[in-house]
Amino acid sequence: MNPNYRWLPINRREALREGFFGAAGMLLAGRLTGAVNAAPAPAKAKSVIQIWMWGGPAHLDTFDPKPEAGNDYCGPLNSPIETNVSGIRICELLPLLAKQADKYSLIRSMTHGLYAHETASYTVQTGRIAGGHDVYPSVGAVVSLFKGYNAGYKGLIPPYIVLTEPQGRFSEEGFLGSRYKPFATGGDPARTPFAVEGVVAQGFTEQRQKARREYLHQLDTFGHAMKGDPQLAANDDAERTAYELILGDAGKVFDLSQEKDDLRDRYGRTTFGQSCLAARRLVERGVPYITINYQGGWDTHKENFQVMRRRLPEMDKGLATLLDDLAQRGLLDSTLVWWNGEFGRKPKVDWEAPWNGGRNHWGGVFSALVAGGGFKGGHVVGASDARGEEVKDRPVYPADLIGSMYELLGIDPRGKLPHPTGLEARATPVAADGLPLAGRLKEIM
Numbered sequence: 001m002n003p004n005y006r007w008l009p010i011n012r013r014e015a016l017r018e019g020f021f022g023a024a025g026m027l028l029a030g031r032l033t034g035a036v037n038a039a040p041a042p043a044k045a046k047s048v049i050q051i052w053m054w055g056g057p058a059h060l061d062t063f064d065p066k067p068e069a070g071n072d073y074c075g076p077l078n079s080p081i082e083t084n085v086s087g088i089r090i091c092e093l094l095p096l097l098a099k100q101a102d103k104y105s106l107i108r109s110m111t112h113g114l115y116a117h118e119t120a121s122y123t124v125q126t127g128r129i130a131g132g133h134d135v136y137p138s139v140g141a142v143v144s145l146f147k148g149y150n151a152g153y154k155g156l157i158p159p160y161i162v163l164t165e166p167q168g169r170f171s172e173e174g175f176l177g178s179r180y181k182p183f184a185t186g187g188d189p190a191r192t193p194f195a196v197e198g199v200v201a202q203g204f205t206e207q208r209q210k211a212r213r214e215y216l217h218q219l220d221t222f223g224h225a226m227k228g229d230p231q232l233a234a235n236d237d238a239e240r241t242a243y244e245l246i247l248g249d250a251g252k253v254f255d256l257s258q259e260k261d262d263l264r265d266r267y268g269r270t271t272f273g274q275s276c277l278a279a280r281r282l283v284e285r286g287v288p289y290i291t292i293n294y295q296g297g298w299d300t301h302k303e304n305f306q307v308m309r310r311r312l313p314e315m316d317k318g319l320a321t322l323l324d325d326l327a328q329r330g331l332l333d334s335t336l337v338w339w340n341g342e343f344g345r346k347p348k349v350d351w352e353a354p355w356n357g358g359r360n361h362w363g364g365v366f367s368a369l370v371a372g373g374g375f376k377g378g379h380v381v382g383a384s385d386a387r388g389e390e391v392k393d394r395p396v397y398p399a400d401l402i403g404s405m406y407e408l409l410g411i412d413p414r415g416k417l418p419h420p421t422g423l424e425a426r427a428t429p430v431a432a433d434g435l436p437l438a439g440r441l442k443e444i445m
Contacts, residue, residue, distance in 0.1 A: 043410025045373030055299030109382025336373025
């Protein structure tokens with residue numbers, strides 16, 4: 001962490017209460033309000049849609065513009081626009097999201113001080129510092145545990161879905177094991193059909209799939225001879241579930257052709273836009289956790305502004321329509337939408353070759369967007385300094401945000417996770433006296 005951060009003085013008891021991360025530059029966990037998380041209130045959120053901006057989008061070029069910092073910091077994106085909430089301005093390339101600002105809140109003081117993709121991704125998605133003997137599960141895996149399997153989730157669709165490519169920077173399931181690993185759809189929802197891995201096969205009609213299943217059963221002489229065997233019965237149950245997903249109503253959630261053309265156009269006929277639409281359909285089916293792994297363009301070491309001009313309008317269209325669509329269907333109140341990457345980008349632009357206007361990694365301060373599921377809209381939490389280089393006010397650590405999301409989901413942030421060796425493990429970090437490290441984002445809850 002930057003040594004110039006000025007923390008309010010605290011006594012020994014408060015230090016234990018607030019906790020110390022003490023690794024990789026993370027000094028103090030969430031001195032937010034002096035309050036700690038209480039037992040979780042009844043759940044407000046039923047599902048989460050995580051917009052994972054792999055690579056780390058520039059906070060100055062999205063939700064924390066700094067036009068007054070000059071060209072060396074804001075570059076050509078120097079004309080932020082007003083939103084429908086007075087006093088909140090965002091990048092000029094996000095006009096549709098500017099009309100939806102009453103539905104989301106911005107956290108402009110996210111921080112962890114990490115600058116490598118792998119370690120920063122792990123910290124943002126688990127609330128922990130990388131290292132040690134254990135790999136902790138991501139938020140998605142924890143939600144699939146508490147709101148999926150442990151909550152009697154009976155859906156044929158797995159409770160943790162990634163659209164479309166695996167995140168790949170760490171094992172999302174951690175020590176919880178493979179049952180809690182997300183199902184990555186593969187394919188491209190912007191194409192027809194959306195060829196979901198293991199569910200929709202290119203060139204295979206429904207009739208052909210049924211014929212292949214019938215032929216398989218005819219060949220299964222061992223199964224016929226061993227009817228009643230419990231292991232074979234379990235295999236039969238798994239097969240029935242798989243075929244119900246492939247041929248039954250469950251798999252139709254991925255058939256985006258059932259949606260009206262004008263709505264698909266509003267989302268944008270891009271992989272990201274149609275992933276947002278698919279995520280809404282999965283929420284309607286009761287899937288607890290959906291990640292949209294928005295790849296391809298946010299690690300902008302070179303030519304940052306050229307990439308932003310291509311990518312931000314695409315993101316603007318998909319995310320703004322998702323928020324509006326959820327609200328119109330009465331789903332936003334029960335669906336938590338979480339947007340951010342593993343870090344931000346360097347505020348001072350690297351104009352020289354070979355970067356040519358690029359931005360490198362920046363973990364000192366970055367932005368996140370949250371909406372729905374109990375989070376209030378139209379607010380800004382925290383602030384960066386005049387150049388977007390450091391936290392100016394109200395530092396928010398990944399564990400703070402994660403713990404707050406757990407509360408809205410009705411998950412105790414101090415809840416125990418099943419560790420394979422029986423060691424004590426909690427949903428969010430705890431201090432030596434058993435109190436949680438994570439502070440609560442009470443301003444927007």
